[in-house]
Amino acid sequence: MLGERLYSRPGSHDPGGGSVKVRVAINGYGTIGKRVADAVSKQPDMELVGVAKTRPSFEARRAVEKGYPLYVAGEGKLSDFEAVGLRTAGPVSELFAKADVVVDAAPDKVGKENRKIYEKLGLRAIFQGGEKADVAEASFNALGNFDAGRGKKSLRVVSCNTTGIARAAAVLIGGWGVDHWEVTLVRRAADPAESKKGPLNGIVPTFQLPSHHGPDVRTIFPDLTIATTAVVVPTTLMHVHVNHVRLRQAPKDTAEIVEAFRRTPRFRIFAPWEHVEGTPQVMEYARDRGIGFNDMMENVLWQDGLRLDGRDVYFFQAIHQESIVVPENVDAIRAMFDLAPDGRASIAMTDRALGLSQT
């Protein structure tokens, strides 16, 4: 079932499943928006119709340099862009008129305000994890609950940390069942470009106990027993999760679990001989590989950092906050428009287009 707007597009009606592409608008062109724009533009079944930004910046300039139609978002003024010589395609309302779906990548809580506009226009929307779950009809993770996204008019791609846990939960629940999960999130203080945030020195515990991440994971796996705690540390590279999971059934050995993660798309397991000691080497690997913005869109696990003790499994995983949700946004669009038979097929299509390894 494709969206009504897609069906009503002149000359595009193709119920036989031909070459109609879903037209995607990106509203909010920052850390997440610019990455999703690139990812969408690489998909064979999607067309990036434009991106919207509130004010001129180096990112707005890059959008123009890449040939993306640039629209003026929110309270932004066309004259501000004209004044610095940045060519725009018009106000964001004109972008919305051309799109079948908008990916809202505006700052936290702004998506909730933008939702009113999308609803008025009957425009389908994908929101990000900075919004509360009730911003959309369902929360989404491709490995966790792809089918819940089918045919929805609005979806929320859960946050970077929740995405990382949900992917791992899909593997562990599917393989052995989970009785109980405890995770401490060691959170990055800021994204690399956020020079005004901190802490610059120090470790800051989150006094909400347990933290909000556990309930957020339950928007994907409602029956999962999970308790999360968090501290913020002065790094910009990645988050690291310290996990202790009591499984329902005991795996044969550690290797069985490592193999299950290795077989699952969107996981990268580093072997001891690769000498990846921590997040600096992970991100150096990402720079070597050069996908996206030198991104690491997979959950990163260390083979040496996974231990089994009966039914108890302990493991670390690193999460690149700037990019882990990028392929999930693509899959959310595919679920919404019913463009793939199942989550694994969508993931394979997305990852192939992005240049991620095919597991």
Ligand code: NAD
């Ligand atoms: P960002 O600040 O880097 O980018 C937001 C962009 O939205 C900016 O370009 C800004 O100019 C624009 N904007 C401001 N007001 C707007 C409006 N009214 N309409 C449209 N655009 C507007 O933010 P981000 O880090 O990309 O975060 C976007 C969303 O993604 C948030 O919900 C956030 O919680 C979520 N998210 C962020 C990360 C991360 O680590 N950065 C990870 C996962 C999810």
